[in-house]
Amino acid sequence: MKILARLSEADGVAGDEQQVRKLIREFAEPHSDDMRVDALGNLMVTRSGDPDLPAVMIAAHMDEVGLMISHIQKNGLLKFYKVGGIDDRVLPSSVVRIGEDKVAGVIGAKPVHAQKPSEWKKVIPYDKMFIDIGAQSEDEAQKKVKPGDYAAFATEFGEMGDGRLKGKAFDDRAGCAMLLEILSADHSVPLQAVFTVQEEIGLRGSQVAAWDLKPDLALVFEGTTCADIPESEEHGYSTTMGEGPAISIMDRTSVAHRGIVSQLVKLAEENDVPFQFRRSTAGGNDAGPIHLTREGIPTATVSTPCRYIHSPVSVLKESDFENGVRLIELFLQSIERGFRP
């Protein structure tokens, strides 16, 4: 989990994935035959393998949701845009890191003392919030940050509870970490590992990567919605922490390839790997554009359930992650033994 720790603490808001890419490059180097970056910034790591076997694209996105500085006010406070889907309610009292120099800032809100109780019930819209970096004037702020700088949540990675991990951006650094684990194992299946960009702002990186690589089939790894929490009913959980990796059925952007899904289920059952279906059709992921590329590509998604995604801190269970990796490895082995979707 050292890899996940470092990935989680790297910053890579959609459109600014450089830091994460650099880190992943370092991890993937020993396991790659070829590595390149495309026009959008996708990192494509190829492992050649047996040319008679189908080429499998495995993809996870590097980017995370975050903020972008839009304007520096006269008083030195910063206005910002959201990048990706963030619930405004998680923003107040967040700590962020801005730009290449990781300038620290806090998202301020009026103190309770200065509010009427009736205000507490209202959601503060993000464009009424600001980031305070401690600068006391526009001039002072301009020395540290500029409009267009990205800001990421500042959250330390750590352990908690019974085998759980907490950190930011598990959506989709958990997927990136799964992908790296798989790259580090031995397989004869030709692998096209793609660490994609700009998933959170419209599934953009995967679209061009799949076009370029023309894989025979594709698997997407996600850190996905998990709502097994109070005030949520069982049929609204989507996934349950600790019940194993989640196999997608359908979401807003794709219907998972049923041949791949049933093979995953079969392998999980035969090998006693716990798994669950992702019991929600909300949201979308890179499988959407990938499966519609060119003539169409058989594609499925396997995810690690993560609570509180798209916020400053998310939680996952290590065993779900490990079982996800195991399931994918079994799947790749089954391709070596002749499985075709």
Add this chain to the structure above:
Amino acid sequence: MKELIRKLVETFGVAGHEEPIADLICDEIADDVDEIRRDTLGNVIAVRGVQNDGPTIMFSAHMDEIGLVVTHIDENGFLRFSNVGGVNPHRLSDQRVVFANGRMGCIGHERLEKVTDLKMEKMFIDIGCSSADEAEEHVSIGDVASFLRPMNDLGDRLVSKAMDDRIGCAILIQALKEMKDTPNRVVAVFSVQEELGLRGARTAAYQVEPDLGVALDVTGAGDTPKARRLDVSLGDGAAIKVMDRSLMTHPAVKGLMVRLAEENDIPHQMEVLEFGGTDAGAIHLSRTGVPSGCISIPTRYLHGPSEMVDYGDVRACVDLTVAIAGAENLDLRR
């Protein structure tokens, strides 16, 4: 043709699960085309006039229908579900649905304070089982269901679930049967997952690389009491689409359709739809672009269990399809 329509609308084929309807269509067209193939997503792509050196015309009618997908099975055997395509919860209440394996269910909902509280999260399918184990013998998470409704023949008008877009499939199949010799390569695509975002047509068009794209799909009708202002009526003939959310019909294609309709005395009307899209939306953006249009079948009560079309309109659409397929000297590039 009514028997063909009946078979098509009553066959199962929810978006993403089109195999049963695809099998039926392949059987129906086997004698009328030179080759048939199915692609990765499950589109049926049939070619007539493989050897012809004229332009390639791609007709597309989507096979898939809207439906429901099971997302959770509770301990008492009730199934929670989500929508597959555009399904309005208010039109689901008390409906009957059927799964691919024939298991029937009816739809209920939790107690509501007021009618407007009805959301899909509060609804469930009851398949007559009293435990999760029992329910799981018949249905699994991820299974899909469609409305359970037969076709009723009201004479001029036909009513059924899934007219959207099996009626387009019926028109395309019938047109394949009635087509005469043509200089064109006619590619009939029965597409998948239209209801989920024009997905099948996109990958099909990429493979077919047509010179002209024509979707056959349903459109709304504005001829019911106090309806949305839409100048399309049942019985006024084939609707030639001018625009919708997915397409501004290529002027040359619109011109071609109007000309052929006039020359062949085919009743027709012009259609401007302020919502929705069709396969033509995906086809016309394929590769470097494809001049495209759409023949629409005026339909009442869209995306409900009782979609109604006019048989005369259906015939007009067949005639227009045949006329386009046989058109000579097609040159749409200018």
Add this chain to the structure above:
Amino acid sequence: MNDRESSKLQEGKDFLSQICEAHGISGAEDELGDMVAWAFEPLVDEIRTDALRNVIMLRRGSADNGPSVMLAAHMDEIGLAVTKIEDEGFIRFTAVGGVDPRNLLAKEVLVLGRRTLPGIVGIKPPHLISPDERGKAIKREDMFIDVGLDADEVRKQVSVGDLIAFDRSAEDLAGDRITAKALDDRAGVAALYEAALRLQDLRHDADIYLVATVQEEVGLRGAMTSTYGIRPDMGIAVDVGLAEMPGVPEERSLKMGKGPGIGQGANIHPHLHEKLVSVAKQQRIPNQKEVIAHRSGTDAWAMQVTRSGVPTAVLSIPLRYMHTSVELVSWSDVRDTAALMAEFCGSVDREFVEGFYHENTG
């Protein structure tokens, strides 16, 4: 300014007025496209149109192995379309592209039927409007166009689906400000034209594709197919951006007369951004920063994800009253945008393209 420069200036401005007064609603850009092609013809080596009627004009570069640059401005404009002809002859309509219906009342339009019919978007006189009604915006579906003919005559001339354009001539305002309909994005097309003029006197390695795209207002559609066909090494979309005015927050607007906004954000490749900024600095071309957090809403959003991906940039010409018939720009902004594009084109070579794919920088 010498005579030659001043005549060139007038030429570009006249071209802008002309194309703004012509009609080219999304999906029906044919005639406008011909007009554009005719104007550019002496300035380019090759002109073609594709299936969607994008006008693609190539100016060849001087290097054998030069890069290709696509400069795109959309020529289509928003408009209306006939949905129904009422029995009294009034015409109901829908919008093509994003139209705020509140700008339509009591405006003159042209119904582009078999014959072009002048018409007016009608409204009850204030005397007959109850105080209740007065406070409410009229919904677009309840509006109508009066062409002064009875239903039979209207039906002879007009059918459902015919397009309706705003009737508005271009005007010079104080200073160098211009008002017209369709400045979004004919101002961009004029900037392409000005850039092409400048390129006559400029050496450039790069093959330059000047593209007047179609159907941007209904979903960036022309950019998708034209980029697919061109396969450029890089692309710049030149479009209009919101200019400062009361009601638009400062952080979301550009200043008029201060040059193009150079976009920065996920839709813009960092190398292209840097290059544009450095070229502008070198050539002393006024410019301003435009922060675009994600979706740029321009052709560049489509260009970027075409095929294996295209490095893209966005230049924005500040414009007030976007999507109305009285859009307003400053001519100096159009010229500065053109100058920046032309100088940029003159500055890129094969090596610059290779830089996109070197990891340690991107």
